[in-house]
Amino acid sequence: MNNRLRHVPTVFCLVLGIALTAARAPAQPARGGDPDWPCKQIKVPTIALAQYWPGAPLDPAQISGRSDAQIAELAARLAARRTTMEEAGKLIAAFAGGAGAQRKEKLELLALATFERLSAERSEVVSGLERFGGKLRAMADRLRAEGDNLRAAQDASPQDAAKVRDLTEKIQWDVRVFDERKQALTYVCETPQLIEQRLGAIERLIAAAMS
Numbered sequence: 001m002n003n004r005l006r007h008v009p010t011v012f013c014l015v016l017g018i019a020l021t022a023a024r025a026p027a028q029p030a031r032g033g034d035p036d037w038p039c040k041q042i043k044v045p046t047i048a049l050a051q052y053w054p055g056a057p058l059d060p061a062q063i064s065g066r067s068d069a070q071i072a073e074l075a076a077r078l079a080a081r082r083t084t085m086e087e088a089g090k091l092i093a094a095f096a097g098g099a100g101a102q103r104k105e106k107l108e109l110l111a112l113a114t115f116e117r118l119s120a121e122r123s124e125v126v127s128g129l130e131r132f133g134g135k136l137r138a139m140a141d142r143l144r145a146e147g148d149n150l151r152a153a154q155d156a157s158p159q160d161a162a163k164v165r166d167l168t169e170k171i172q173w174d175v176r177v178f179d180e181r182k183q184a185l186t187y188v189c190e191t192p193q194l195i196e197q198r199l200g201a202i203e204r205l206i207a208a209a210m211s
Helices: 008-023 069-079 085-097 100-155 161-188 191-208
Strands: none
Touching (some): 069 100
C-alpha cells in the first residue's frame, strides 16, 4: 500500500477534530452569541470615551465643526503605533504650550479627536475579526464535508486508491491552511485591547497637560 495511504486514518481523525472544534467556534462568543466571533476574548463592539478619559465628562459632539486641521493632524500622530508614548507626551506638551488661553478647550478637543480616531480603528479591527471568523467557520464546514467524502471513499468497495490519495492530499493542505489562520488569531485577537490600552495612555497624558 502507498505510504501516504497508510496515514489516511490519522489525517481523517485530525481533520474531524479540527473541523468539529472550529464548527463549535469561537471559544467564548460574546453575550448574545456571535458564531462568527473567533476570539476567546469577550466581544465588545464599541467603546465609550468615559471609559478612558480621566477628567471631567466630555461631549463627543464637540468634535463636529470645531476641530481644526492642527488638532486632527496631531490626533493622527498620537494614534499611530509608530509614535512612542514618550514622543506622544512631548507632542502633547508642545501643543499645550502653544495653545495659550484656549489651552483647556483645545486639549479637550484633542482628547475627543484622538478617541474618535482610535475608536474607529478599533471598530475596523472588530469588523475584520468577524469576517475572518466567518471564513474560518466556512472552512471548518468544508473540512468536515471533505472528511465525510474521504471516509466514503475509504469504505467504498472496490476502493479507488487514486481518489483516496487525492482527497487525502487536499485535506492535508486545507488543514495546514486552516491551522495557520487559527494561529494568526493569537495576535490579531489582542489588537482591540492593545488599541484600548494606547487610547487610555494618551487620554491620561492629555488630561495631565491641562494641569
